[in-house]
Amino acid sequence: MSRPVIAIAGLACETSMFTPARTRAPAFHPRRATEIIDEYPFIQPGTPLGDAADWRGALIGHALPGGIVVRESFEELAGEIITRLTDIVAATPLDGLWFDIHGAMCVEGIDDVEAELLRRIRAVIGSEVLVSASMDLHGNVSRDLAHLTDLITCYRMAPHEDEAETKERACRNLVDLIAQRGDGVHRPFKAWIPLPILLPGEQTSTRVEPAKSLYELVPKVESLPGIIDAAIWVGYAWADEPRNRAAVVVTGTCEEVVAAGAERLARRFWKVHADFHFVGPTGSFAECIDAAVKSPARPFFISDSGDNPTAGGSGDVTWGLTQLLARPEFQQESGPTVIYASLPGPQAVQTMVAAGIGATVTVTAGAEVDSTHGGPLTMTGRVHAIRHGDKDAVIEAVLQVGSVFAILTQLRKPYHHEHDFTDLNLDLRAADIVIVKIGYLEPELFDMAADWLLALTPGGVDQDLERLGHRRICRPMWPFDKEFPVLPDLGARMIPPYDSSL
Known part of the structure; x- marks a missing residue:
């Protein structure tokens, strides 16, 4: 047959x-x-x-x-x-x-x-x-x-x-x-x-x-x-x-x-x-950073959830990284080591590639697609690492600004695996705080985290559904509606x- x-x-x-x-x-x-x-x-x-x-x-x-x-x-x-x-x-x-x-x-x-x-x-x-x-x-x-x-x-x-x-x-x-x-x-x-x-x-x-x-x-x-x-x-x-x-x-x-x-x-x-x-404890971005700084748990992970590229976010919202770099405790190299993943910035990456590892550069990244929650972010820092050939990002470059190591990419990329970071000479296990544009932590990161908070940040996949403005879903719908006059069939x-x- x-x-x-x-x-x-x-x-x-x-x-x-x-x-x-x-x-x-x-x-x-x-x-x-x-x-x-x-x-x-x-x-x-x-x-x-x-x-x-x-x-x-x-x-x-x-x-x-x-x-x-x-x-x-x-x-x-x-x-x-x-x-x-x-x-x-x-x-x-x-x-x-x-x-x-x-x-x-x-x-x-x-x-x-x-x-x-x-x-x-x-x-x-x-x-x-x-x-x-x-x-x-x-x-x-x-x-x-x-x-x-x-x-x-x-x-x-x-x-x-x-x-x-x-x-x-x-x-x-x-x-x-x-x-x-x-x-x-x-x-x-x-x-x-x-x-x-x-x-x-x-x-x-x-x-x-x-x-x-x-x-x-x-x-x-x-x-x-x-x-x-x-x-x-x-x-x-x-x-x-x-x-x-x-x-x-x-x-x-x-x-x-x-x-x-x-x-x-x-x-x-x-x-x-x-x-x-929520699958874990939540808070505003500021509340999550405050808790991470005070906690002895290392590495302490924070999800910058509103711009999660694996849920549909544009990945280039600058709001989270802007808030992070404004914190005084991270503005000196001696501050707590923070890894931030990530922010697309094609021109920024090209500038960093041209300058080379170890160079000090001023670059602008983000908000080319979604400027709803902040415009492009300008940063001055040292080029820590460069990597070519990623299937999503194409080129990745790490900029150290104070004690923050920010991953910039040519194209947006999710960061789910430890090798995504070690390939860029970043040691998650030795970091104090790791902030990733993600929702719940993927298995490798979840197993590595000594502690974790889900930051309720703005973006195209905002966890606060009710402020997004749905108009065409069938109502009533939980959690948009808390009362159901007639029980669902x-x-x-x-x-x-x-x-x-x-």
């Missing part, structure tokens, strides 16, 4: 609608054909999944979170996906498609763009091809997206330590379903339940309650006979579309069990919706299989 043919396509970009930044096609770093197979070890030849199907890459693109995707760029990438899928379908009958997405992408002039992209894909591959989607739990699942897929799953951990596991699960479920379909198995039943909850990721980390227990229930529901997959989406809080809210989707072969499983998860989520709080909506003839 010949192996099933499965195509791979998708675009992913977590998109803040509250930053003036824009995302263009090159930011997606598109991969095509066999480049996609090379990206994922679990579908490579010689692995169980790799040998179970004939995987055909169309195009995938994963952009660093950022601002709204320019319409022309989306049309360029989506058009190439359609062209490549058309060629695949013309060459061989297609059995399945893995839809590799994030779920929180926003494009100029299009609502619910992942559903729109899959609608275009369905026009090429038809309604009989089985589609399995893998997503971030901070994505959004509209009714249309649930309808257009046959299987849909998401991460169960935040931070997302199970990203590869989730994508492999989506592919394994798809391969299994294709095999069972040959035995006459019906297409899966799908239960979808939207919930009027919209929370930032920093309040829904699965390290702590109530998300910890809520997500521990997911595999218990999934293990029930008649269920293929169970998933809970927190939704994406920094966009403003009607689909932005939490959701539960359960798929399986027994309609009654699928519906009951979805309702069990939705009821638990709603029961604890008011119990979500937590009953399962059974979503029919996609049929192009309807």
Whole structure:
């Protein structure tokens, strides 16, 4: 018996609608054909999944979170996906498609763009091809997206330590379903339940309650006979579309069990919706720095959360670094050692490269994209380090101003790993204070921190959702609304299989 043919396509970009930044096609770093197979070890030849199907890459693109995707760029990438899928379908009958997405992408002039992209894909591959989607739990699942897929799953951990596991699960479920379909198995039943909850990721980390227990229930529901997959989406809080809210989707072969499983998860989520709080202690930026200076804990980490580039912030808001450098205790080299990551400044970086390590320079950086919370920042300091070739930053340079070591970049970059700093001759473990544009700390930083505070700073991914100005989300919505005159409907909506003839 010949192996099933499965195509791979998708675009992913977590998109803040509250930053003036824009995302263009090159930011997606598109991969095509066999480049996609090379990206994922679990579908490579010689692995169980790799040998179970004939995987055909169309195009995938994963952009660093950022601002709204320019319409022309989306049309360029989506058009190439359609062209490549058309060629695949013309060459061989297609059995399945893995839809590799994030779920929180926003494009100029299009609502619910992942559903729109899959609608275009369905026009090429038809309604009989089985589609399995893998997503971030901070994505959004509209009714249309649930309808257009046959299987849909998401991460169960935040931070997302199970990203590869989730994508492999989506592919394994798809391969299994294709095999069972040959035995006459019906297409899966799908239960979808939207919930009027919209929370930032920093309040829904699965390290702590109530998300910890809520997500521990997911595999218990999934293990029930008649269920293929169970998933809970927190939704994406920094966009403003009607689909932005939490959701539960359960798929399986027994309609009654699928519906009951979805309702069990939705009821638990709603029961604890008011119990979500920030994953760690919070404060204003000044309060966090005051606490770090007074604390004996070293290194003391502070999250400059409002401009977090991995949540969709522009990364070039100068507000945090401006406040830091204004503090008198850091204005002498003998002050507490502070590492700050990071601030884009292409011209500043070029000046530092030209001057060389050890030189004293005056440079200006930041606010080229987002000047809402402060203009460009001018600094005089010593060039501490320079590094070329980073895949995101391209060039990085460290400027020592007093006792502050500020990382400046040609292009914005997230700083999640210890090597991101040691590559720049910065020793996190020997620092007094480390300030990173991030929300909850990623695993390496979390394990290293002797103490940590989440600073509630301004920016495109401001943790204070209510001051951002959402206008199009469905109301009432927690936490924007504290009173619900009518309790939400937590009953399962059974979503029919996609049929192009309807």
